[in-house]
Amino acid sequence: MxxxxxxxxxxxxxxxxxxxxxxxxxxxxxxxxxxxxxxxxxxxxxxxxxxxxxxxRKEHLIVRFPFDSYIPYEKAKLKEDLRQYRGMNVSVTGYASPEGPKSYNKRLSKKRAEKVAKIAEKLGVNVSSINAVGEIQCGGKKQHPKCRKVEVVPLAEGENP
Incomplete structure (x- = not known):
């Protein structure tokens, strides 16, 4: 491949x-x-x-969200998936789809990242950074759900987020 x-x-x-x-x-x-x-x-x-x-590349997780929400889909599954990062340093970055004002999408992406980071920290994951990108372009309207996400990326020893 x-x-x-x-x-x-x-x-x-x-x-x-x-x-x-x-x-x-x-x-x-x-x-x-x-x-x-x-x-x-x-x-x-x-x-x-x-x-x-x-x-x-290192293994990382993409968490999906409903429209206009910072509560992830399948929270129980998310917790199960985050356990693989227990004791590791990770970077958490939130994104939003392009619908709505940019300032709102920036806040929403931050809330999404903070929500996932909070869940991760409760499970023993070391969150080194929380980032909010705001809205991203994903193609047509059918692609917008793919923009509503948070990425959890493990960091190598000594790596800066």
Whole structure:
């Protein structure tokens, strides 16, 4: 599977990326195939490769949210998924879809990140940084739900968020 830009494993409302995968959500939907070697579904674009090599990527979690809400889908599943980061340092970054005023979306993305960070900290995860990006562009209206997310990224020893 050389030269692919992104891949994901669908797990309920979450997408989990590993060292063998790269997430580039804004490009989803261009090509889908199943990798027989790793038995997961791969969505990829052919051509230019991602900025970082696949080997440089670490496992991270994407948490999805309903429209205009900072309460994640499937909170029990989120807690289960966050337990894998217990004792690790992570960076938490919130995003919002482009509907509504930019200032509101910035606040909403911050509340989403803070909510996930609070849950993570209660589970023994060391949250090194909480970031709010605000709204991001995801394509047409059908793609907007993919923008309503928080990314939890584990940090290597001594790595700054």
């Amino acid at each position: 050389m030269g692919f830009e992104m891949a994901y494993i669908p797990v309920g409302q979450y997408y989990i990326a590993s060292a063998q995968q790269v997430i580039a959500e804004e490009h989803r939907g261009k090509l889908t195939e199943k990798s027989e070697k790793n038995d997961f579904y791969v969505q990829a674009t052919i051509g230019e490769t991602a900025a970082a090599t696949v080997e440089d």
